[in-house]
Amino acid sequence: MNSFWIILFHTYLNKLKTKSFIITTLLTVVIVLALTNLTNIIAFFDKNDGKENVTVLDETGQLFKPYKKQVSTINKDIKLTLFEGSEAEAEKAVEKGTYSGIVMLRLNEEELPFAIFKAKSIADSSLYTDLQTSLQQLKTMLAASQIHLTPVQLAKLYEPVSFTKVALEKNAKTEEELNQARGLVYVLLFIIYFSVIMYANMIAMEVATEKSSRVMEILISSVSPIKQMFAKIIGIGLLSLTQLAVFLAVGYFSLKQNMESLKEGFFGVYGFGDIPLATIIYAVIFFILGYFLYATLAAFLGSLVSRIEDVQQMITPMTLLVVAGFMIAMFGLGKPDASFITVTSFIPFFTPMIMFLRVGMLTIPAWEVLIGIAVLVLTIVFLAIFGARVYRGGVLMYGQSNSFKDIKKALQLTKNE
Numbered sequence: 001m002n003s004f005w006i007i008l009f010h011t012y013l014n015k016l017k018t019k020s021f022i023i024t025t026l027l028t029v030v031i032v033l034a035l036t037n038l039t040n041i042i043a044f045f046d047k048n049d050g051k052e053n054v055t056v057l058d059e060t061g062q063l064f065k066p067y068k069k070q071v072s073t074i075n076k077d078i079k080l081t082l083f084e085g086s087e088a089e090a091e092k093a094v095e096k097g098t099y100s101g102i103v104m105l106r107l108n109e110e111e112l113p114f115a116i117f118k119a120k121s122i123a124d125s126s127l128y129t130d131l132q133t134s135l136q137q138l139k140t141m142l143a144a145s146q147i148h149l150t151p152v153q154l155a156k157l158y159e160p161v162s163f164t165k166v167a168l169e170k171n172a173k174t175e176e177e178l179n180q181a182r183g184l185v186y187v188l189l190f191i192i193y194f195s196v197i198m199y200a201n202m203i204a205m206e207v208a209t210e211k212s213s214r215v216m217e218i219l220i221s222s223v224s225p226i227k228q229m230f231a232k233i234i235g236i237g238l239l240s241l242t243q244l245a246v247f248l249a250v251g252y253f254s255l256k257q258n259m260e261s262l263k264e265g266f267f268g269v270y271g272f273g274d275i276p277l278a279t280i281i282y283a284v285i286f287f288i289l290g291y292f293l294y295a296t297l298a299a300f301l302g303s304l305v306s307r308i309e310d311v312q313q314m315i316t317p318m319t320l321l322v323v324a325g326f327m328i329a330m331f332g333l334g335k336p337d338a339s340f341i342t343v344t345s346f347i348p349f350f351t352p353m354i355m356f357l358r359v360g361m362l363t364i365p366a367w368e369v370l371i372g373i374a375v376l377v378l379t380i381v382f383l384a385i386f387g388a389r390v391y392r393g394g395v396l397m398y399g400q401s402n403s404f405k406d407i408k409k410a411l412q413l414t415k416n417e
Contacts, residue, residue, distance in 0.1 A: 004227045011206065011235030016242065025243055029250050036254035052127055055083040055099045057090055063105045063113055063138070070134040078130060094120060103131060111146070113139050178361060181279065182333055185360040188283050189353055191244070192290055193326045196352075197319060199240040200294040204302030204311050206232055229388055233295040240291070282359045282369065289376040290352025294318060296380060300387035325350040329357050336361035345372060348379035 015021055034041065058064040068080045083090045083102070090102045101119035108114055115135050117128060144154045301314050328350060332341040336358055345354040345368075355372035358364055 004231050007228055007231035008235045008238075011232050012238050015202070015206070015236065015239050021239070021243075025246060028243075028247060032247055032251045033254055036251055052078045052100045053081070053098070054078060054101050054103060054127075054131070055081050055090055055093065057083050057087060057102060057104045059104065059106050060113070063107075066141075067103075067105060067113075067134060067138050070138050071131065074134050074137075075130045078127070091118060094118065100127065101131075105135075112142055181360040184279065184283070185357050186333065188287070188356065189326065189329050192287055192353055192356075193322060195240055195244065195287070196290060196294045196322050199236050199291065200298035200318065200322075201311075201315060202239075203232055203236050203295050204298040204315050205308065206236065207299055207302035209308060229296070229299045230384070233292065233299060236295065237291060279360050282356060285373065286352045286356040286359075286376075289373065289380065292380050293348065293352065293376060293383070294322065296383040296387050300383075321349045325353045329353040332357045333361070346375060348375050351376050 056064055056067070058067075064080075064082050071078050071080055080103075081099075083093075087102075087104065090099075093099050094102050101117055104116045104118070106114055106116075113135060115131075117131060119127075122128065140158075141154070144157075149157070297318055298315055301318065302311060304314060325344075328341070328344055332338065332354060335341065341354060341358065344350045345358050347354075351372050355369065359369055
């Protein structure tokens with residue numbers, strides 16, 4: 001058993017001290033800090049302090065004041081000023097940067113307003129949308145006055161219709177619970193997705209690197225293949241937990257500094273204060289099982305290649321499986337009770353993401369979750385046994401070895417030992 005721990009801690013410490021790991025961790029920490037301070041960064045570079053100065057050419061002589069009132073109601077950061085000059089002069093002022101844009105207000109044949117908006121660039125869709133929405137509301141008010149509708153009648157016309165959702169299923173989640181669960185599921189799906197791709201690839205690279213240096217020939221004669229394989233898998237797993245802990249800690253404290261109103265601890269900061277404990281436990285279970293599933297697969301695929309350059313080609317099908325599971329899960333966020341989602345949640349390579357999606361979003365029978373976990377465990381055991389046999393023969397194969405046909409050769413080598 002000593003050899004197992006030696007390989008495990010050697011893998012963990014060796015990777016922990018590499019420049020690539022340190023640089024990747026630091027860069028990701030910078031990205032996390034940037035994302036959690038995005039509002040402050042935007043405000044720092046915003047010369048107008050988030051405000052938009054727009055000038056108005058009112059060719060009607062009567063629309064500016066009611067239009068300004070409507071714009072102020074929708075977005076107080078848009079400042080409208082009446083331009084007392086020609087259209088050409090207003091365009092020059094916009095080109096100089098004095099104004100963000102110019103709105104030319106006119107009346108059509110039915111005495112209803114329309115406008116032309118001019119700016120150096122029309123890429124800012126939010127400004128255009130706010131200005132358009134304000135004019136639409138002004139047009140509605142003027143049209144209502146033309147057909148002699150009172151303000152009360154107009155308010156009734158635009159009063160939102162009552163449309164209540166009621167779930168008939170027993171213990172079904174409320175809409176508020178679904179929104180909270182969707183946020184948690186969305187975040188954890190990304191964590192599972194990126195962790196599997198990043199760390200499974202790291203395991204395959206680790207095996208291929210040792211094999212290319214011929215160290216494997218010494219190791220394989222003194223340590224059983226299954227010990228060696230799982231020592232590397234757990235070692236990289238500890239490394240991934242270390243890195244994730246750094247990212248989550250940095251993100252948590254950064255958010256806490258920028259969100260003073262949220263003082264309910266970790267889940268309060270992320271808006272997950274009311275998520276059931278069972279959902280969190282399932283998230284951890286499916287994350288760990290998903291990691292071991294793909295890590296075991298990556299380990300024996302990495303043992304089939306002799307050159308580091310061939311690793312990506314060999315593990316591409318595995319990566320595509322992860323991407324497929326992630327895309328299905330993204331679709332399932334909007335329709336978690338679809339039959340397609342239910343069926344794919346029992347396919348082992350998709351189970352970590354999709355079964356967790358169903359657990360978080362729906363109230364499903366416990367036996368379905370247990371079947372999903374059992375399928376994952378059995379698949380991991382199968383891959384461990386089969387992978388150990390391929391691993392033992394694969395690490396002794398050298399030369400051009402980057403095809404799945406080499407699995408048969410690796411098994412043959414294992415039998416001949």
